[in-house]
Amino acid sequence: MQLPRLPGGGGAAIVSLLLLLCSHMEVSLGRGSSNATAADELALTDFKSMLLDPTGSLVSWNSSNHYCSWQGVTCSRRHPEKVVAVNLESSGLAGRVSPFLGNLSFLRILNINDNKLLGEIPPELGRLGRLQELNLSLNSLEGGIPSALGKCSKLISLSLKNNHLQGEIPTHFGSLKNLVYLNLYANNLSGEVPPFLGNMSSIQHLDLGENTLRGPIPKTLGGLTGLRYLSLESNNLSGAIPPEIWNVSSLMLLSFVNNALSGIIPPNALSNLPSLQTLFLNQNQFHGSIPTSLGNASKLQYFEVAMNNFSGLVPSEIRSLQSIQWIVLAYNSLEAEQTDDWSFMSALTNCSQLICLELDYNRFSGVLPSSVSNLSTSLQYFSVSHNEISGVIPEGIGNFVGLLTLGLENNYLTGTLPHSLSKLRSLSELSLSNNRLTGHINQAIGNFTQLNYLYLHINSFIGSIPRSLGNLSSLLEIVLSSNNFNGTIPSSIFSISTLFGLDLSHNQLEGTIPHEVGNLQSITILWAQSNRLSGEIPDTLGECQLLQKLQLQNNFFHGSIPFRFSGLKGLVTLDLSSNNLSGQIPIFFENLTTLHYLNLSFNNLAGEVPTAGIFANATAVSVQGNDKLCGGIENMHLPHCSMISSEKKHKFPVVTVILSLGGALVIILLLAYFLFSWCKKRLANCPSASSLQDSPLSAYSQLLKATDGFSTNNLLGTGTFGSVYRGEIEGATGENFVAVKVLNLQIHGALKSFTAECEAMRNLRHRNLVKVITACSSIDFRGNDFKAIVLEFMPNGSLEHWLHSKSNEEGVERHLNLDQRVSILLDVAHALDHLHFHSALPVVHCDIKPSNVLLDADMVAHVGDFGLARILAEGCSSFWPSTSSMGFRGTIGYAPPEYGAGNTVSTYGDIFSYGILVLEMVTGRRPTDSTFEQGLSLRMYAETAVNTRVMDVADAKLAMELKNEPAKSGVPSNRKMVDAVTSLLQLGISCSEEIPSRRMAIKDIIKELYRTKMTLLQGE
Template sequence: MALQFILILLNILLFGSSLRLVESFTDGRKIVVGNNETDRLALLEFKKQIIDDPYGTLSSWNDSIHFCNWVGITCSNLQQQRVISLDLQGKGLGGNISPSIGNLTFLRYLNMGENSFHGTIPQEMGNLISLQIISFENNTLKGEFPTSLANCTSLREIYFNNNNLVGKISSEPFTSLTKLEVITINGNGLTGEIPAFLGNISSIQEISLEGNELQGTIPESLGQLSNLYLLAIGRNNLSGMVPLSLYNLSSLQIFNLRQNQLHGSLPRDIGLNLPNLQVLILGQNLFLGSIPNSISNISTLEVFDLDQNSFVGPVSNNLGNLQNLQAFTIDDNQCGTGAANDLDFVNSLLNCTNLNSLSIQLNGFKASLPNFKANLSTQLSIFLFGRNQIYGTIPAGIENLVNLTGLGMEDNFLEDLHLPTCTTPRSTKQEKSNSFRIVLAIIGALLGFLLISSFLTLYWIRRSKSKPPSTPLTGERFLKLSYKELFKATEGFSSANFIGSGSFGSVYKGIIDQDETIVAVKVLNLQNPRVYKSFIAECKALRNIGHRNLVKILTSCSSLDPKGKDFKALVYEFMPNGSLDDWLHLPVEAHNYSRNLSLLQRLNIAIDVASALDYLHNNCYVAIIHCDLKPSNILLDSDMIAHVSDFGLARLLLEADDNSSQDQTSTIEIKGSIGYAAPEYGMGGRVPVQGDVFSYGILLLEMFTGKRPIDHMFTDDLNLHNFAKATLPVHVMQILDPKNPTHGRTK
């Protein structure tokens, strides 16, 4: 009997469901550890705070299934079955984080990233004494950094990036986190200084506090972190000099101080003391002095960016040793001043076979470019040396840069290439007379257009100043919308809200509840195998660009519908005046108002589209080719301002597979639209920016003649281009679109 009693007691002590264990601390604090029933109740309390579960992730969280089998839950293998992992990353969940989560005292891994949690991070997190990894990245959490995490002495990794956290980072939480390896809180609103105590945690390998509002100097103590391989503290308000000890951290691989107010010069031996450095980004600061020659010793270097500082020359001619280098940027410095003023270092860089981008603009170089001796295997696609004082001719050897797609050389003193003068057959007296009249007419039209444009420009400037700024849906962040919200916004994707369709999907008008903003929702047709590539291309092209003549993307949605099928959609700013195609070709009787465009409106739209293409080709950090420019992809807002849309076929010119066979295959797949695509697209050639220019030319002809390039009249060898060309120079008026109302650009 005694033995049986002992066994029963032992079973209760080890595996009982009613015993509440207590964890004591040396400072007198006590935390109730509880049992597996405590874990189940804590999870149910957490579920109660969830107000949005678009994928039904928590539908399994009920009493019909043991909680260890609920989605996102992992339990220990012990008979106790305590929750050790809670992983709900990317489930689209919305709501507050319940304080009950602090009762999961055996929890080691907590990942709530990529959701829509709001409110504050509960201080009860400090009860998670076994926690090793915590992630709340990419939510909308607010409040301050939870100081109670000081109790989580086993914590190794913290990911709070891209939230709305504010306030100072107190040293208090870190005094006991002696095992911490990663702290990532970039993209918040943190203020104050970087805690100097971080330098006392020798285990730290990664510090990322980029994109906050931190001030003060960089703590000297960070130079003690001998295991640190990533330090990203750019886009803050830091000042002072960089501690020399940081330049001696041989473990450092990524060093990003961009966009602060840091000053000082780089140590002469930086290249010897940072042998493992891969990324060095010091742009948009106040650094001065010369670029150390020892940089050429960092064989691992991939990205070198010192733009918008006050560095002076000369630049080392030994940079060709950097065979891993992919981007070299020294824009807007003074590297053209110094003991020497030559550009021989360019040839050195062109021998870096992995180099994709080379930019040396705005440096005051006063020299001629050397004859290029580029390695024929170079990957260079972007070469920018404009806004200097470079003279002479474009050097021989430039043809060796076989992958070059972007060449910027404006505002220099380069000579022309001495090409022979173009000759034309002699004209008859009548032809000369007609040509003279045409020239006078064109000059008169241009003067009139410039006068009207000046008036309109002044009008729009005054109007924009008096007009209150519109409030964006998302501020500086993308709006987060679920399938459920898009379904509601479009009234179930009803036919009443249907706008149009294409091979990649259908577009619906929707109204977002949050502020009754009208949007356009493009629901992709996932039956088309090319749609996945289109979706990625469009997101890739639009995520980092912005221009008044480009359609504004508000967000994307990639999830499952109620039937468990893939659902992908893109949400755009709504354009109330539809597409240019509608205005050019849809019969007037199909509308309750006139859809004709005046000559001035057509000119304005042409200028709008040209401005958009100029931005995409020449002013993006990575040039973008639209690949499908046509009237149906030109949308008009309430003021008849044109916006280029539909980047489903867009190509980014700086891509890793640019020289591979895979690149050729993917390029062949890009056809564009019949009648608008450049001939090269159909022959499997590379996709150059000139392809968009070709499409733009066809677009102009269509706008002013009113005829589609696939009009039934164009058969055999006759096409829109030849049709227009045949009327030059004296019969142009005969082919202009006969619809010519008198109103100008109107709402």
Template sequence: MPLVRIRCLLLLLQLLLLFSSAWMGHGGDEGALLAFKAKISHHSGVLDSWNQSTSYCSWEGVTCGKRHPWRVVALDLSAQGLTGTISPAIGNLTFLLSLNLSTNALQGDIPTSIGSLRRPQRIDLSENMLTSVIPSNISRCISFREMYMYSNMGVQGTIPPEIGDMPSLSVLMLFNCSITGTMPPSLGNISRLTKLSLSMNYLEGSIPVGIGNNPYLAVLQLSVNNLSGLLPPSLLSNPSSLYYFYVAENKLHGRLPSDLGNGLPSMLQMGIGGNQFTGPLPLLQDLQVFVLDYNMCEANNEQDWEFIDSLTNCSRLQMLSIGGNQFAGKLPSSLANLTSNLQWLRTPSNYISGVIPSDIGNLASLANLDFDDNILTGAIPESIGKLTQSIQLYLYSNNLSGRIPSSIGNLTALSELNASGNSLEGSIPPSIGNLRKLSALDLSSNKLTGVIPNEILELSSITIFLSLSYNLLEGPLPSEVGNLVNPKQLSLSGNKLSGEIPDTIGNCRVLEILTMDDNSFQGSIPATFRNMAGLTILNLANNQLNGSIPSNLATITYLQELYLAHNNLSGVIPELFGNSTTLLCLDLSFNNLPDMTRSLMIAIPTVAALLLILSGLVWAGSLYRKLLKTTPKEEVAAQFIERELPIVPYKDILKGTDGFSESNVLGQGRYGTVYRGTLENEATVVAVKVFNVRQSGSYKSFQAECEALRRVRHRCLVKIITCCSSVNHHGQDFRAIVFEFMANGSLDRWIHSNFEGQNGQITLSFSQRLDIAVDIVDALDYLHNGCKPPIIHCDLKPSNILLNQDMRARVGDFGIAKVLHEATIKYLAYSGSTIGIRGSIGYIAPEYGEGLAVSTSSDVFSLGITLIEMFTGKSPTDDMFRDGVSLHFYAKAALPYKVMEIADSNMWLHDGAISNDNDTWHITRTRECLSAVIQLGILCSTQLPKERMSMSDATAKMHAIRDKYICTKKSK
């Protein structure tokens, strides 16, 4: 009997414990949920059911367990419009397996109490507005398999190294946050990791080697960071499940392994997993996406390109994109042997030479083929007509020649075709008229001849643009042009078109930009132009048009620019032009119109003073474009030398530099060496930039610098004296540019070195730095707003700013500058693509790492960094700037009260007033001025381009700061 009683008591005790546990779980979980609700300030109604009138296990979004029916195992409130914060009470849901709060507007910290959860397998806090670091104690959640915290721009700090202690973690998604620091090596310890995405953060340093040892890793996304160093060989040379490799827009460098897709060593092929392999096992047998765009990886010879040969073993490859790197040498023919499953093949903005493989048509599944902005030569292969699945074909900005193959008309799926900026010849194939899905066609800046095929003008599918400008097309413009009822832009400039402009052109009612300048059109301006109600730019300059200006042109509502210069127009000028509220530029010069002074002044008053300048720039630009359209790329710089600058023989340069003596070396860069020299019987001291023709990209740099400098004339830009394009005494190509000599070297030396300068000074005074800053902004303002087309310097930094005898600045080194030709601007406007811009670390704008289009705001960013550096003496690449701290934020944190603490103390060595503690008035005024300069630098170097000052505003502001300081000193 006692034994039975004992058993009953034990049973009762178990029941009491079970009931107590269930009751405690009930109260604890319900209380945690109500505490969570209390922190939510708004929701879509999903929490209306969360009240104690019903069991919390029936509340919307809440799931309780089967084995433990009173314990919450899942909480899913995704996309419910939640605002507020996440309550730390969430850590009391100790049986929680899955937490999903994604796609809301939650703010505040990620609760550290999440680290107390022991059972969760999945947590998703993505797409919120959380603003904290990732708790290091989250590693205690050893059951975690999937962690999603992406698209929380406020999540910052570093990736906790402890995250490598989560052995079950298979998915880690932290992209599009503000995470800084390095990738912890411990990430390589997570042996079950299959997906890792850290893209769009601020990570730096190298990719941990250990990551490449994970055989299960399938997805690796590290794009849009500041990662540097080499790609770990183990990452691409070990057998793995990797199928998605996306590391674009970083600073990775070096050569790709030649065995990227090759087989394993033969001894490993004999019996793996009980199978017997008869051929090589691909290292990356599952690889589908390989994107390495906009890094600094390179290839210079056939051996370096062997990674393409190995990729032919990757039968599942769908995307191969290596644009915006430093790949040079000839494009390997094995490219055409890649898998027929390949859909994207992109190599833009490199230095690739040679011809397009003749068998490129083997890649029958290609939807996007992009070879633009290289130095490819030869003809477009006939086999390109086999790419019948292609939607986008980009071949622009190369040196391609020969005829456009008629087989291109077989690409009936094509939406965009751009082959501009080459040396293509012959007539335009009428077969292009078969491309009934074509929305954009650009064949500009070639040497195409013949008439415009009617078949092209029948393409009603063209909705973006049609550009045939700057060719050698002739004959009348067919009346079928009226069938182009949908394009927003039509450009026929710079050809030999003649006859009257057909009235049917008025049927192109949605046109916004129409350029027909630099032709031989005759007759009157059609009155039907009035039908193009959305027209913003109309350019008919440099033709032979006569008659009067149709009065209804002045009634086009959105017209902003009208160019009718250099025609034979007569009659009166429509009065309505003077009342236009949209017209920004009207050029009627060089016609037979009355009162030309008045005709040039009827644009909006704020821009009237610019009209004569614009007219001259348009005319000068048209002359150069005519030269460009008839000249192969290789000859542009040479003809510029012959036509615009005196020729200097190689022997004169050899003699003037003492045989390129080391004692005359002024500096050395990537593409060549700058020597001090003399010309004209040793009467003129010059700087001679000699290009290393063996260095990949040196010709491109020479060409870019020639093209930019031939267009500019400004006191704040380094003056080009002459060029030399010849052969040296060994019979090798020789290219050099001769500049005016800058006696005081680069600004960089004066900021960061203590050397004996002029008049015994050892550094730059505050006043001198202000003057130099004014010179720099004036130079950039001229390049951006005074040149037509604009010029983007792309590499503004103190080492590219030189000082003359009077310590005034001259901006130089246009080796990677970009002249924004019409075709370039147009393509960027519609495609949003970048054009392979490269700059210097620390000064390059962050948007180039995000794939955004080239713009003047990138120079503004570099200007901002340069201004801060000038007045603080700190380089943006200084060792102190790491772990998320940058020169920009260093300066911003000092405003407004600590600005004197970050100032370069060397500035005050020449200003006795500053060192005199009693002169508080002058110190205060100087502090105000310094603060204003630093503030300007900060406003120019913001992360987002749209938040930066415009160049014109920055110029005005810098002048005002300098002028105020001068007045302050005078008044004192």
């Protein structure tokens, strides 16, 4: 999450400006001695010698210029030969920080922010006794923070954010009594939050977010009476928030997002925070009520407590928040039923600056009060989805003329759509699905000219589909399924060239599919099954080159299967069953290599069934109910084609065969059922094995013993739903070590994650997938539920640690050369290929990122963590999930944009995440890197350099490898290595296209990577 900037000079930039002004305010009292000036010039020269300067930022650093005139160097007025500031921010420098900088004895400002520096911070910087600002942020620095920095007693601002620093925060920092600004955000710092920070009374800005700090929040922080900004987000902190924190009256921002904090928030917690503007408590385990003292924080602008266990009513004291803009209460257990319970909605009408109100996934019921119509006209995001709200949609909803997102799905709303809805001309997403709405859809829906997503499915709408939908030229997805729409499909819909998803299934539509359907050049999913459509299937569908899923079953289509379907090279599933189609099965289906499901059953097809391509897999093709078909592979159990002509002479044998086949089918189904039940039981409970006993309690005790009581010494890492420990199972053959993933069942969604991972991994076996040894559903010694998954142990850890940290536990430097990076990307691509196309059912991983790619002893990559995986079972109603912005699958930065908008989970989503992974491996930058602001993204960052400045964006370690690699026999030249890096960048860009259908196919990804690997192996 990008935290809002503090107004009124709360950031480090103001500190820097003041310090720079101070360095120039020394009044000249006469030129001092220059006898010792050589030391400063020598220190700068040595500093330059350890740097790469591809952009020429240091071109002025030469002997023809006095060093005080070098770019970024400032000398003192009082002592003209002494350097007081070195500012080389965003200069594109690579290399290491020179220890000789410690010889700049008059230095007050050292700012090398936003470069590509690596290596450790030299402890010699601790000799800079006059240093007031040190900014080494946004680099790739590693190792621990030198305790010697605690000797810089005049330090006012220290920023080391967005590096790969490890270890604990040095205790010597307690000596920095003048420190105002401390930012250690986004590193790999461990240990507890040190209590001595509370003794640094001058601190105003403290950011320790995005690290691996654990334990409780020290109550000593409550002694920082001047603290304005406190962020401890995305760590492993536990326990309650100390009450002392709530008494720091100067606080303007407080963020504890994504920890394991628990307990209640005291009713008077916010009574003493009159300056508070931002409060983020998302993704923790808080329970109890939202404090009634909320109204005392009258300057509050951002209030987010999503993904906790808050319950009870929303306090009506919220009316006092005159400056509030953003309220997110989703994913809790908040309630409202009676009219009085909804009084907070009336209270919110006083909040005239409100922009966002998210109440999704709670227990709100009763009727949505009419006072909702009086909310701020500035409202842009309003969502109360996944509750139990009944009644009609208030007519006053049309007052929100600036509304961008309206989410009312998954409730019990009734009645017709209010006429005022047509006023919301700025809407980009309208989701009313899974309610009990009725009536017609007015032609005024054509006024939503900015609409991208329209979800009206699972209601009781009647009448025809409005032709005015054709006016919505920006639409990406229309889902109108499971209603009572009748009449014909308006041809105007097929003029929307941007459309990539159209679902008209389960209605009462009649007539033909207009031939204009061929205009949908971006369509990837077209579902029109279970209607009353008739006529021939238009051959213009063959022009929809990006079409992947086409379902037209349960209609009245006749004629033959169009030959132009042979042009649908990306088709994955095709269902034409239960129609009146005739003619032969086209032979071109054999050549559609992406086709993995073909259902032609219950038609009037005749002739010989092909045997190659998809027809070689009897489980992927269904042709039953076509009595005139013959041939095919043996497993299809069709008659030989030579028998068809004598069918009338052998009626009795044919009947016998059919009955025999039917009996065999029943037996097969029973066997499959019992096998499925056995597998499910095996994964849901601890299996009996030499490593784990039959008793649930003894199973828990074995895992407890294997991990030394789930000791922190065996902790391999933590994730959203639990922790992973290294374990040693006694009596196991071969490798004794395993990884034990223990679910934290107190976290919302953990149980669902356990079930999803078990289901996804049930039949998955592949060289590049992490092997699940067993799953355990048990109880601990206290009688509490205990669930764990025992996995194959990966001694080389995760790809995340290789990309963003220096060394392993043995102190060996972690570095991936170019060949290793290509090999790992190939391994992950093979894993995705297996999941998407070669498993029993297609599986979408939904969370491809470096921390979920594990490396074995041979550096072979294995994809793990299937806690968010989705099995794509055809016909599943959950194929179109919630559109809530709080409910998308995956990790921010890696999740595709369509998931954020609530689109269907698909293999396209994994390809996007994979593309981001490729770009991260090449650039060494996370997609959430704070440098990507003001619309810039990792993909855009790569795009700007892919043709001309590849070395500028390449990971510093990779750039050094390419620069220093000599051309020799059997080793690729520097040119070929640069070409390989360029190819990888282009691959990542192609995979991360915003429009899903434009993303690269997995088979093409594998081909491209093999081509790159061969280039590297062949050398010159």
